[in-house]
Amino acid sequence: MLVSAVGSVAAFGTFSAFSSSTENPGNNFDAGTVFISDNDAGSALYNVTNRKPGDFVEKCIKVTYGGSLASDVKLYLPDAINAQVGDYTNLTITSGTGTTAACTDFTADATNSTVFNGTLKGFSTAYNSYANGLADFPLAKTKWDTNDAVTYKYRVELQDNNTANKAGGGTGYQSGTHKYVWEARNQ
Amino acid sequence: MRSTSKPIRPSRRADRLAKLSGLVAGLCLAGAAVSAWSVPPGGGLAGSEVSMLANLTGELEVSPAGKPFLRDGFLLPGDPARGTLEIRNQTPKPLLVSLRAAAETPDLVRLLQVEIRAGERLVYRGTLAGLRRPVRDEQRLEVGAARRLSVRAWLPEGSGERSGNRAAETTLELLSAPVGGRP
Numbered sequence: 001m002l003v004s005a006v007g008s009v010a011a012f013g014t015f016s017a018f019s020s021s022t023e024n025p026g027n028n029f030d031a032g033t034v035f036i037s038d039n040d041a042g043s044a045l046y047n048v049t050n051r052k053p054g055d056f057v058e059k060c061i062k063v064t065y066g067g068s069l070a071s072d073v074k075l076y077l078p079d080a081i082n083a084q085v086g087d088y089t090n091l092t093i094t095s096g097t098g099t100t101a102a103c104t105d106f107t108a109d110a111t112n113s114t115v116f117n118g119t120l121k122g123f124s125t126a127y128n129s130y131a132n133g134l135a136d137f138p139l140a141k142t143k144w145d146t147n148d149a150v151t152y153k154y155r156v157e158l159q160d161n162n163t164a165n166k167a168g169g170g171t172g173y174q175s176g177t178h179k180y181v182w183e184a185r186n187q
Numbered sequence: 188m189r190s191t192s193k194p195i196r197p198s199r200r201a202d203r204l205a206k207l208s209g210l211v212a213g214l215c216l217a218g219a220a221v222s223a224w225s226v227p228p229g230g231g232l233a234g235s236e237v238s239m240l241a242n243l244t245g246e247l248e249v250s251p252a253g254k255p256f257l258r259d260g261f262l263l264p265g266d267p268a269r270g271t272l273e274i275r276n277q278t279p280k281p282l283l284v285s286l287r288a289a290a291e292t293p294d295l296v297r298l299l300q301v302e303i304r305a306g307e308r309l310v311y312r313g314t315l316a317g318l319r320r321p322v323r324d325e326q327r328l329e330v331g332a333a334r335r336l337s338v339r340a341w342l343p344e345g346s347g348e349r350s351g352n353r354a355a356e357t358t359l360e361l362l363s364a365p366v367g368g369r370p
Contacts, residue, residue: 030291036245037244037245037246038245038246039245039246039277039278040245040278040279041246041278041279041280041282041365041369042280042365042368042369042370043278043279043280043370062245062277063245064243064244064245066242066243066244066245099248099277100277100279100331101278101279102279146242146253147242147243147252147253149243
């Protein structure tokens with residue numbers, strides 16, 4: 001009996017040695033995202049020919065930011081524009097809300113809605129890459145967050161200027177196919 | 188008169204009995220100690236935390252956007268969580284829509300069952316892991332049209348031990364393509 005009792009005490013003593021530890025649990029390292037998209041489904045905002053002075057096109061495009069990281073978004077036109085048309089084509093870009101390409105539900109922002117007002121050639125000269133792109137933000141914000149969206153209304157109008165009238169007739173001057181790019185980069 | 192005394196010697200049988208009693212008492216003591224130190228088995232249920240959200244895309248208006256359309260903070264096996272999501276084509280072309288799950292927390296992806304219906308039409312039924320690959324809704328979404336997606340998520344009966352206290356935070360990604368492709 002004595003042997004058993006001593007054994008038990010000895011065993012208890014073995015289990016009760018001093019001990020200490022600390023740990024740093026739950027580590028994880030996730031990447032964020034930058035993702036921007038639009039609602040054009042691949043369609044051009046405008047693709048018209050044989051326009052006469054004063055003719056214009058109004059179309060809208062909604063740009064949505066779906067990334068998780070706060071971003072800057074810049075608009076630019078990286079393609080060359082033929083000055084013989086581009087210098088005499090007015091371009092106005094207005095920001096607001098709406099979803100239809102025909103702008104039937106477009107509402108301009110109450111303040112600072114004019115994003116650009118000039119000529120098509122002027123736009124392409126000033127803003128042709130991300131580096132010199134035209135920065136724009138939703139309303140009064142200074143960044144684009146997840147689910148932010150801005151609708152841009154484009155109005156493109158041929159000036160009443162005979163310089164744009166190609167001498168000799170036939171097919172008129174062409175602007176050249178061009179695209180608008182909204183590029184997001186995280187802040 | 189002289190008195191004499193003899194030392195009392197235990198018999199060999201009594202000696203063995205005492206040793207045996209001591210051994211039994213020691214074993215009992217050790218058993219009691221082990222029993223006292225062991226953690227009592229829990230009888231409570233451990234639920235899982237499940238949530239799903241979808242974000243806007245350029246081509247699809249989503250409601251609700253950016254906040255969970257399905258959430259259950261204590262999902263138990265056999266008791267499904269439900270939610271609905273509405274998408275609307277905001278492009279000038281009909282779209283084909285695909286769905287893909289991006290599980291932020293990978294705990295339950297192979298266990299959690301998901302069913303997605305567009306009205307009565309079954310779009311997907313299977314594990315959350317299976318929804319990591321895009322699943323296409325074969326019915327096209329016309330220009331300006333809206334579609335309501337009903338989502339049900341549940342844990343299989345008897346999965347409590349594997350699913351308890353775990354989480355599945357999922358972003359349901361909406362992918363779309365114009366019918367006929369992009370120009």
